[in-house]
Amino acid sequence: MTDLLANRDAWLMTNCSIARALDVVGNRSTLLLLREASLGTRRFDDFATRVGISEPVAAARLKQLVADGLLERRPYREPGKRTRDEYVLTDKGAQLVPVLVALRQWGDTWAADAAGPSVRIAHHDCGAEVHAVLRCAGGHDVEPDELDVLPGPGLLRADAE
Amino acid sequence: MTDLLANRDAWLMTNCSIARALDVVGNRSTLLLLREASLGTRRFDDFATRVGISEPVAAARLKQLVADGLLERRPYREPGKRTRDEYVLTDKGAQLVPVLVALRQWGDTWAADAAGPSVRIAHHDCGAEVHAVLRCAGGHDVEPDELDVLPGPGLLRADAE
DNA sequence: TATCTGACTTTGCTAAACCTAAGCCAGCCT
DNA sequence: AGGCTGGCTTAGGTTTAGCAAAGTCAGATA
Incomplete structure (x- = not known):
């Protein structure tokens, strides 16, 4: 194995999982919509107002999130109201x-206002x-400076061709 | 305490740590530059080519990252070469x-190509x-659906005023 | 002294993201 | 039947992010 990682220029940008993930969730409003979905928001108007984006943008992003399979759109009915659609997180x-x-944790540490963060996230079972x-498969806690970058299967395969 | 979380419309968007974090790193090229920095890239041209962005954009984003305190710019000299600047991650x-x-992990799972991801991240100490x-302060592993959202100090303080 | 290289900057342009304001439609309520 | 409400879509305009191509500049190297 020659120094594969030295000439990563060629491949990192074409087969990088971070870049691929960012193709789907790489913009502000998409991530904020997912924040809302994870906090339990389900209705169109609530998404738009809570995220602070306009309706056209909310419509476009929600549609894309459904197309990408991150949200599922399904009909539901509150008692005494008409049928409508709600958006819920898929797996x-x-x-x-x-x-x-x-991201929230970083924001809490480096960008919260003096009063502190407005929300805490707690474990449902124990509060x-x-x-x-970060944790390794060996069970150790890992610090950001204890990481090694190794070639993965996609890289080795591409190299063999 | 009335149902603070029900009327989160007002405050979530103005004091949300996720939104604040995204004000700093909420775009694709910024995050990809940080990816490169975390993989050890230090030189301007390498950042631009490995991330796949043009030089003007690389210059602007790197400058902003330094201004925001995520990267530090400092002079260094390779033996037999002239002095130049390198960009390194701050704390x-x-x-x-x-x-x-x-993000990488999500991309590995949901967006990698058939050959698999091109990079593996390993624990330096054990490989x-x-x-x-996700882990709670009580030491339990936590699944995404086991989270509770509670009002934090910033919210309670704002409520009291 | 002249050239080369790395690290940018400048210029001029396109495209994506977002906004406001207004319009549309379905179904429940009166 | 007529209006109201939720959930959008359409139209038109601005701002931000990006590109390519060319220029600048400082300090090795020849």
């Missing part, structure tokens, strides 16, 4: 929650505060 | 690594794969 969407928690942490 | 920037790991996980 694919719910798996972005760690990203949201990690204790929840954090995103 | 504030390094604390975004869990966000990047969580095992690293993941972003």
Whole structure:
């Protein structure tokens, strides 16, 4: 194995999972809509007002999120009201929650106002505060400076061709 | 305490740590530049080519990242070469690594190509794969659907005024 | 002294993201 | 039947992000 990681210029940008993830959720309003969905918001107008975006943008982003499979749109009826559609997180969407928690945590630390954050996220079972942490398959807690970058299967395969 | 969380429309968007974090890192190229910095890239041209952005954009984003305190710009000299500047992650920037790991992990699962991801992230000490996980202060592993949203100090304070 | 290279900056343009304001439609309520 | 409400869509305009191509500048290297 030659120094694969040294000439990553060629491939990093074409087959990077971070870039791919950002193709789906790489803009502000999309992530904020997912924040709302994860907090339990379901109705169109609530999404728009709580995220602070206009209706046309909300409509476009929600449509895209449904197309990408992060939200599911389904009819429901409140008693005495007409049928309408609600948007709920799919499994694919719910798996972005760690990203949201990690972002919130960074914002709490580096960008909250003097009064502190407006929301705490707690474990439903025990009430204790929840954090995103790095952990290795060996069970160790990992700090950001303890990471190694290794070639993955996609890289090795591409190299063989 | 009345149902504070029901009328979150008013405050969520003005004092939300996720929104604040996204004010700093809420666009694609910024996050990709941080990816590169976390992988060890330091030189201007390498940032631009590896992220796949033009030089003017790289210059603008790097400048902003330095202004925001996520990167530090400092002179260095390779032996036999002239002095130049390199960009390195500050502590504030390094604390975004869990966000990047969580994004990568989501991309690996939902958006990688058939060959698999091109990079693996391993724990330097033991070589095992690293993941972003949710954990509560009580030490439990937490799933995305086991979260409760509670009012935080910023919300309570604002409410009291 | 002249050239080369890395690290930008400047110029001029396109495209994406977002806004406000207004319009539309379905179905429940009176 | 007529109006109200939720959930959008349409129209028109601004702001931000991005590109390509060319220019600048400082300090090695020849």
